[in-house]
Amino acid sequence: MNKDLAIEIRELSKSYDSVKALDKVTFDVRRGEIFGLIGPDGAGKTTLFKILVTLLNADEGSAQIDGLDVAKDYKEIRTRVGYMPGKFSLYPDLTIEENMEFFASLFGVTVEQNYDIVAPIYSQIEKYKKRRAGRLSGGMKQKLALSCALIHKPSVLFLDEPTTGVDAVSRSEFWDMLFNLKEQGLSILVSTPYMDEASRCDRIALINNGHVLDIDTPQNMVDNYDLQLFGVKSNNMYELLKILRNDSGIANCYTAGEYHHVVAGSGFDAAALNQRLAANGLSNIDIKTIVPDIEDVFIKLLSNEQQ
Amino acid sequence: MSNNDYIIEVKDLTKQFGSFKAVDHISFSVRRGEIFGFLGANGAGKTTAMRMLCGLSYPTSGSGTVAGFDVIKEGEKIKRHIGYMSQRFSLYEDLTVMENMELFGGIYGVANNELKERAEDMFKRLDFYEERNTLVGSLPLGWKQKLAFVVATLHKPEIVFLDEPTGGVDPITRRQFWEMIYQASSEGTTIFVTTHYMDEAEYCHRMTMMVDGQIKALDTPANLKKQFNASSIDEVFRLLARGAKRAE
Numbered sequence A: 001m002n003k004d005l006a007i008e009i010r011e012l013s014k015s016y017d018s019v020k021a022l023d024k025v026t027f028d029v030r031r032g033e034i035f036g037l038i039g040p041d042g043a044g045k046t047t048l049f050k051i052l053v054t055l056l057n058a059d060e061g062s063a064q065i066d067g068l069d070v071a072k073d074y075k076e077i078r079t080r081v082g083y084m085p086g087k088f089s090l091y092p093d094l095t096i097e098e099n100m101e102f103f104a105s106l107f108g109v110t111v112e113q114n115y116d117i118v119a120p121i122y123s124q125i126e127k128y129k130k131r132r133a134g135r136l137s138g139g140m141k142q143k144l145a146l147s148c149a150l151i152h153k154p155s156v157l158f159l160d161e162p163t164t165g166v167d168a169v170s171r172s173e174f175w176d177m178l179f180n181l182k183e184q185g186l187s188i189l190v191s192t193p194y195m196d197e198a199s200r201c202d203r204i205a206l207i208n209n210g211h212v213l214d215i216d217t218p219q220n221m222v223d224n225y226d227l228q229l230f231g232v233k234s235n236n237m238y239e240l241l242k243i244l245r246n247d248s249g250i251a252n253c254y255t256a257g258e259y260h261h262v263v264a265g266s267g268f269d270a271a272a273l274n275q276r277l278a279a280n281g282l283s284n285i286d287i288k289t290i291v292p293d294i295e296d297v298f299i300k301l302l303s304n305e306q307q
Numbered sequence B: 001m002s003n004n005d006y007i008i009e010v011k012d013l014t015k016q017f018g019s020f021k022a023v024d025h026i027s028f029s030v031r032r033g034e035i036f037g038f039l040g041a042n043g044a045g046k047t048t049a050m051r052m053l054c055g056l057s058y059p060t061s062g063s064g065t066v067a068g069f070d071v072i073k074e075g076e077k078i079k080r081h082i083g084y085m086s087q088r089f090s091l092y093e094d095l096t097v098m099e100n101m102e103l104f105g106g107i108y109g110v111a112n113n114e115l116k117e118r119a120e121d122m123f124k125r126l127d128f129y130e131e132r133n134t135l136v137g138s139l140p141l142g143w144k145q146k147l148a149f150v151v152a153t154l155h156k157p158e159i160v161f162l163d164e165p166t167g168g169v170d171p172i173t174r175r176q177f178w179e180m181i182y183q184a185s186s187e188g189t190t191i192f193v194t195t196h197y198m199d200e201a202e203y204c205h206r207m208t209m210m211v212d213g214q215i216k217a218l219d220t221p222a223n224l225k226k227q228f229n230a231s232s233i234d235e236v237f238r239l240l241a242r243g244a245k246r247a248e
Helices: A045-052 A074-080 A097-107 A115-122 A138-150 A168-183 A194-201 A218-223 A237-245 A271-279 A294-306 B047-054 B075-081 B098-107 B112-126 B143-150 B171-186 B200-202 B222-226 B233-241
Strands: A006-018 A019-030 A034-038 A061-065 A081-084 A156-160 A189-192 A203-208 A211-216 A229-233 A252-256 A261-265 A286-289 B004-017 B018-033 B035-040 B061-066 B080-084 B159-163 B190-194 B206-211 B214-219
Touching: A006 A045, A006 A189, A019 A034, A019 A045, A019 A061, A019 A189, A019 A203, A019 A211, A034 A194, A045 A061, A045 A156, A045 A189, A045 A229, A045 B214, A074 A081, A074 B047, A115 A138, A115 A168, A138 A156, A138 A168, A168 A189, A168 A194, A168 B233, A189 A194, A189 B190, A194 A294, A203 A218, A203 A294, A203 B075, A203 B112, A211 A218, A211 A294, A229 A237, A229 A271, A229 B035, A229 B159, A237 A252, A237 A261, A237 A271, A237 B171, A252 A294, A252 B171, A271 A286, A294 B171, B004 B190, B018 B047, B018 B190, B018 B206, B018 B214, B035 B047, B035 B171, B035 B200, B047 B159, B047 B190, B061 B200, B075 B080, B080 B143, B098 B112, B098 B143, B112 B143, B143 B159, B143 B171, B171 B200, B206 B222, B206 B233, B214 B222, B222 B233
Parallel strands: A034 A189, A034 A203, A081 A156, A156 A189, B035 B190, B035 B206, B080 B159, B159 B190
Antiparallel strands: A006 A019, A006 A061, A203 A211, A229 A261, A229 A286, A252 A261, B004 B018, B004 B061, B206 B214
């Protein structure tokens, strides 16, 4: 066992009937790291979380948390991990305060005793502590769930899509809280379908259909993007897309907002493309090079896989 | 009568729950064929506003028309003339793809032969033919969302309301979804869409930003970035939403 690792995952597989939810997943989360699991719904993120927090057994492979085996040492692991499931799982009929006390008592601690660890988050909702959890807004539920997951001072935190359906500002504030926890020494495994959150992680794994496409720092992933990417826009974006699809100098193209993203094929010539588009009746044409982001990386890896 | 260039025209639309103004005097117009983004923080009043525009909720005050019908007096007619796709998947999981289309086609009064034609066209376009007899519940999320869009536009509405249509969908499918939106828009359908993906605002012709029940900005994404001296819509959103007083 490696003392620098908070989580060690080796060749983990899990199937539901004929569906392979996880297919030989292998990666490590280092101590004190925020590790992001980035992938769409159905990628296998929740299954992986459930195995790691000992709620589900894997079919094959192994995983260790803090050097403890998820199958053999599940009792010990449960005292060391904090888990915030994707679905709101607190008691809606209990108040904020009662939920906190309940989770503290499950782990044999009191809220007062461990107040310091939850304070930065809990203090934001504490003035509503007599309010029932079921009557809270999405953002407040999220803060309460995180507080409950932290009250027993876990060393590894598992957050399954904590920001899904939350607006951009609240999401950004949530990531500030995670960074704060990391500073206090927690190791964090967090999943998200929002690729823009990848940049807030130390390292990320891109996951799709139960297997890991790539693992690296977000910056390295973008730096290692080896295709030539261009942005193209015009007065009519749908016509433009159809024309680009049939252009022989283009390997791939997809919508991306103001500009369509175009992966250059062999012999790509921006000036010649501009002329061809104009000849097709398009106007206000602009072609520029694009710095890829995590979504472009993900699309490249998915396209490779589908071929 | 409404101006024919605009499919939505509302003035001072307000919805009050007790003393709480969920939507506070919003006024705006949406052009026919436009892709119109409706953005704002959680709790800003987007859903309440959208429900009033869809004829699902009765405004406390204000006036306006959607698809030529009065938002105060003709809610029922509005419902029949719009398409709506909600953020939670809204098809029947225990029915097949085709059965869902027949059900919703029937509800919207689409004639049988016409429905068949549109289904065939859709199966071909989306490469769905193999799945026409598959239970919707066993389809991947991205497919369901695309199907939900097709079903929401089966009756060829002049305008379709999409409430967070792409949440949780993989990047390739998300882009295919936007391609469907572009296509519908190029065929003249107006798209009214909410999203939490700020990069998706860039797909829209024009967009609004709602804060505390009011519309704080309305323009093209490019002009908004210029106006707020921001490099992205995400930044514009932060500048506006940070000033919000309402904590959801």
